[in-house]
């Protein structure tokens with residue numbers, strides 16, 4: 343009977359409505375630091391988790407959808423704290439057919455377990471439009487948080503987005519004064535942005551190479567976000583960009599900074615004191631350098647420096663958030679990022695934290711997301727491989743459930 347139900351659900355192209363649901367017989371990791379519940383059941387009603395416990399002590403109501411968790415692992419839904427919607431299809435998220443959007447969001451995000459993503463640079467209201475379509479039930483996708491348009495220094499539009507912005511008809515995202523910066527930040531936040539993103543060090547190429555943002559302008563952007571309790575992301579690039587980030591009070595570094603070389607103890611302590619979270623985006627550096635046919639030793643040095651930064655920051659108790667820069671790069675598979683975080687010394691519990699509790703807590707959703715417990719939103723991932731045995735099991739996603747609704751499931 344269960345197999346038949348499974349087949350029927352897979353055969354149906356229509357989105358599965360948020361039904362009551364139970365995952366039965368799985369090893370459940372309620373939180374990164376928690377002991378597992380062996381042969382456990384998660385019971386979901388009206389989009390929320392209502393109970394978690396040993397399967398033989400819990401009653402599953404008749405008639406609800408049941409996912410067989412035998413041999414599988416269940417964790418809270420994953421966060422990707424650095425994504426974009428800039429690809430040929432996703433940049434037209436407001437107008438593309440829903441089925442096309444479903445497919446691309448599945449390819450990029452939901453099949454890797456992402457139930458919440460932070461878009462940290464969007465143009466022409468694209469991310470907001472996509473969020474509206476998803477929340478209206480028209481498109482199947484993750485919960486989207488976004489920063490709307492980023493802030494570039496004057497004459498500091500990054501070299502790698504110039505063509506794209508011209509194609510999109512974006513006149514300028516540069517800001518020349520603190521007044522201009524705070525004015526636009528206030529407008530974007532009032533219109534629904536969940537944070538701001540500034541280019542503390544913008545890669546402009548040519549003789550200048552990396553142009554830092556003036557600290558008073560960066561501070562004006564950050565202060566507008568903090569005024570309404572929202573986070574500020576910075577793209578730091580190099581040492582100077584890190585200094586601008588610290589001086590302006592940003593909350594999250596959107597990348598590690600292999601251009602700066604290894605981080606020394608003094609810098610690590612200053613970043614810690616400033617309570618800045620780090621999104622490593624290790625795969626990004628590797629993918630970009632490989633795309634540019636950089637020599638192996640250059641790639642290896644960049645990755646060595648970037649992983650050193652993640653290692654020392656983690657050892658110092660700094661917060662690390664999982665993020666891949668997907669859709670700026672076309673690489674979607676999360677396996678390599680997880681492997682590189684392991685190279686940086688993170689164990690599976692620490693990597694799981696970067697994908698669940700750390701972002702949920704950092705972005706103010708810790709009361710509702712990031713853990714499996716009664717009362718929390720039913721954002722869940724079913725894994726085919728136990729990450730305690732193989733850390734890359736965190737990329738072996740068999741089902742993704744958002745708000746009690748199955749938004750991705752493999753045939754297995």
Ligand SMILES: [Zn+2]
Pocket residue numbers: 424425426462463667670
């Ligand atoms: Zn990015």
